Amino acid sequence: MAARVVTVPGTGKYEELLSKCEKLEAIPTAVAHPCETTALAGALEAANLGLITPILVGPRAKIMSTAESAGLDLRKLQIVDTPHSHGSAAKAVELLRDAKAELLMKGSLHTDELMGAVVARDGGLRTTRRISHVFVMDVPTYHKLLIVTDGAINIAPTLEDKVDICQNAIDLVISLGLKRPKVAVLTAVETVTSKMPATLDAAALCKMSERGQITGAIVDGPLAFDNAISKQAAATKGIRSEVAGDPDILLAPDLEAGNILAKQLSFLANADSAGLVLGARVPIILTSRADSVRSRIASCAVAMLAAHARRRTI
Numbered sequence: 001m002a003a004r005v006v007t008v009p010g011t012g013k014y015e016e017l018l019s020k021c022e023k024l025e026a027i028p029t030a031v032a033h034p035c036e037t038t039a040l041a042g043a044l045e046a047a048n049l050g051l052i053t054p055i056l057v058g059p060r061a062k063i064m065s066t067a068e069s070a071g072l073d074l075r076k077l078q079i080v081d082t083p084h085s086h087g088s089a090a091k092a093v094e095l096l097r098d099a100k101a102e103l104l105m106k107g108s109l110h111t112d113e114l115m116g117a118v119v120a121r122d123g124g125l126r127t128t129r130r131i132s133h134v135f136v137m138d139v140p141t142y143h144k145l146l147i148v149t150d151g152a153i154n155i156a157p158t159l160e161d162k163v164d165i166c167q168n169a170i171d172l173v174i175s176l177g178l179k180r181p182k183v184a185v186l187t188a189v190e191t192v193t194s195k196m197p198a199t200l201d202a203a204a205l206c207k208m209s210e211r212g213q214i215t216g217a218i219v220d221g222p223l224a225f226d227n228a229i230s231k232q233a234a235a236t237k238g239i240r241s242e243v244a245g246d247p248d249i250l251l252a253p254d255l256e257a258g259n260i261l262a263k264q265l266s267f268l269a270n271a272d273s274a275g276l277v278l279g280a281r282v283p284i285i286l287t288s289r290a291d292s293v294r295s296r297i298a299s300c301a302v303a304m305l306a307a308h309a310r311r312r313t314i
Contacts, residue, residue: 013138013145014272014298018049020177020305026053027307029285029300030101033058033088036108037070042287043105044072046300055101057092058082085109089117093125096282102307105285105300115153118280130154130164131279133286134172135262136302138294139271142229147173147249148265151258152286153277159201162251163214166205168278169249170217175309176302183209184228184247185221186257190239192222198253205251218242221251225261274298276306283307 029052034040040063043054056063056074060081067074080095082088089109095101104125106114118125133152136145149169154161166183173181185202192199202221209219220243226233231245252258265271272295277284283303287296 030092034107181248187222
């Protein structure tokens with residue numbers, strides 16, 4: 001079924017993503033423990049738009065009861081019966097390892113429980129990359145989609161962690177159709193100083209990009225948030241930068257900064273926020289009960305585009 005644009009108020013940025021999905025095949029997706037109305041309805045919404053083909057993994061009786069209470073029709077969907085949420089996470093990951101699905105979607109279980117199965121040394125979905133999270137944000141006051149990373153998984157990333165966090169985000173943006181994304185490495189200031197280790201990391205990341213240790217993007221930093229987002233602010237401070245005023249990716253110095261930034265944009269700037277986990281064998285769709293319909297659908301659309309890009313490289 002072809003994807004259709006969601007007729008929900010927005011800036012149009014998420015709808016552009018959906019338009020890119022229209023001619024693509026829906027991706028088989030293991031939905032882990034969809035035993036709550038929002039989680040189950042979100043998977044069905046994405047299926048109705050032709051983005052995913054859900055495989056519902058969880059206690060059959062609970063899933064059917066949830067569907068009946070919400071008036072949802074599951075007759076055309078596959079259900080894989082499991083005894084509990086822990087079993088749901090493990091079985092969903094198993095489906096992915098057995099190539100019976102290409103995406104993983106969080107249902108109504110805790111994120112830690114799902115990620116525990118993902119990172120398990122035996123039977124998990126680890127790769128050589130550090131796993132990281134991205135917020136794919138539609139900010140009404142910004143001229144294009146904005147990626148904020150990492151605000152959910154890596155608490156105090158090392159320089160080496162930041163290389164993978166940066167590369168994960170770059171690869172995702174490229175899969176969305178942008179050839180050379182711009183990365184702003186955020187700190188509190190725009191100068192390099194040993195008193196602020198994040199500025200040293202930022203400088204190192206820029207040099208690593210120049211030397212090919214990070215590929216596919218223009219990386220600049222350290223940049224304070226105002227200099228990253230506003231070309232005028234950067235010019236006022238005498239900063240010459242291809243990134244200033246036009247970043248696609250904001251690389252936060254640590255989880256707290258990234259999380260606070262994303263939530264400020266959501267609650268003060270009325271931004272919509274989709275969420276994905278990257279760096280595993282497959283993209284992982286993280287949704288929340290608080291997410292809007294647009295955000296849930298955008299998460300699936302981004303994951304779908306990433307999955308198709310992955311198909312082309314295998």
